[in-house]
Amino acid sequence: MLALEYDPELARQAWYEMGFKKGLEEARAEMVKRLLTMNLSTKEIARVIGRTEGYVLKIAGRNKIMTVDEMRRELQRRLKRSRFAHSIGVANTAVKLAKRFGVDETKAYVAGLLHDCAREFENEELPAQAELRGIKIGEVERATPLLLHAYIGAQMIKEIYGVDDTEISQAIYRHTVGARDMTALDKIIYFADMIEPNRNYPGVEKLRALAETAELDEIMITALGESIIFVVQKNSLVHPDTVAALNFLLLQKRAGA
Numbered sequence: 175m176l177a178l179e180y181d182p183e184l185a186r187q188a189w190y191e192m193g194f195k196k197g198l199e200e201a202r203a204e205m206v207k208r209l210l211t212m213n214l215s216t217k218e219i220a221r222v223i224g225r226t227e228g229y230v231l232k233i234a235g236r237n238k239i240m241t242v243d244e245m246r247r248e249l250q251r252r253l254k255r256s257r258f259a260h261s262i263g264v265a266n267t268a269v270k271l272a273k274r275f276g277v278d279e280t281k282a283y284v285a286g287l288l289h290d291c292a293r294e295f296e297n298e299e300l301p302a303q304a305e306l307r308g309i310k311i312g313e314v315e316r317a318t319p320l321l322l323h324a325y326i327g328a329q330m331i332k333e334i335y336g337v338d339d340t341e342i343s344q345a346i347y348r349h350t351v352g353a354r355d356m357t358a359l360d361k362i363i364y365f366a367d368m369i370e371p372n373r374n375y376p377g378v379e380k381l382r383a384l385a386e387t388a389e390l391d392e393i394m395i396t397a398l399g400e401s402i403i404f405v406v407q408k409n410s411l412v413h414p415d416t417v418a419a420l421n422f423l424l425l426q427k428r429a430g431a
C-alpha cells in the first residue's frame with residue numbers, strides 16, 4: 175500500500191504524477207481508491223480531490239476545448255442545484271445585456287455561466303485554493319474569504335473548462351468587488367449577477383428596471399452604490415476596488431457633464 179498521508183502537498187504530488195499518465199477521470203478514480211485505503215471519510219476524500227485537481231489539470235496542460243454544452247454539463251456536475259440555476263440565470267441575463275450594449279454574446283454567456291465556478295469549494299477551502307494558484311490574499315480577502323471565489327474562478331475556467339480568454343477571465347475576476355475602469359463585459363457580468371431572475375432582495379426590481387432603460391455606466395453607478403450600502407449595512411468590509419470602480423465612473427461622468 176502506498177504510504178500516502180492525508181496531506182494536501184502529498185495529494186497534490188500524487189495527482190501530478192497521475193495527471194500526466196492518465197486522463198482526469200481515470201486519475202480521479204485511482205485517487206479515490208488510494209484514499210479509501212487510508213480510512214478517510216468521504217468528506218475528507220472529496221476535499222483532497224477538490225483541492226488539487228484543478229492545479230493538476232493546469233500543470234499537466236490537459237486543457238481541452240469544451241463546447242458550451244459540455245461546460246454546462248461539467249458545471250452542473252460540480253455545483254449544487256441552486257448555484258447552478260443562478261449561473262444559468264446570470265448567463266441568460268448577461269446575453270440580454272450584451273445584446274442591448276453591443277457586447278459579444280457568446281463571451282457574455284460563457285462568463286455568466288462560469289462566473290461562480292469556484293463556488294464548488296467550501297468557504298474554508300478558498301484560501302488554500304487561492305494559495306495553490308499563486309493568488310495574493312489581501313487583508314480584506316483574508317477577513318472575507320468568500321471574495322476569493324472570483325479570483326480562483328478566473329483561473330479555473332481555463333483549468334477545468336478550457337476557456338483561455340483574458341476578457342472572460344477578467345470579467346469573472348471582477349464580478350464580486352468590481353475594479354477601476356471596467357470593460358463593458360466586466361460591467362455586464364457584475365450587474366447580471368445582481369439581477370438574474372433567481373435573485374430576490376428588496377430593491378432588485380428597481381435594478382431590473384434600470385437594465386431596460388438606463389445606460390451601462392448609469393446602471394453601474396447605481397449597482398456599485400447599492401453594493402456598498404449592502405455591505406456597510408451588514409457590517410462587512412468595503413473592498414477598495416468597489417470604491418475605485420464607483421469613483422472612476424463618477425469622475426468620468428462629471429468630466430463629461
Ligand SMILES: [Fe+2]
Nearest residue numbers: 289290349350
Ligand atoms: Fe460570485
Ligand SMILES: [Fe+2]
Nearest residue numbers: 260289290367
Ligand atoms: Fe454569482
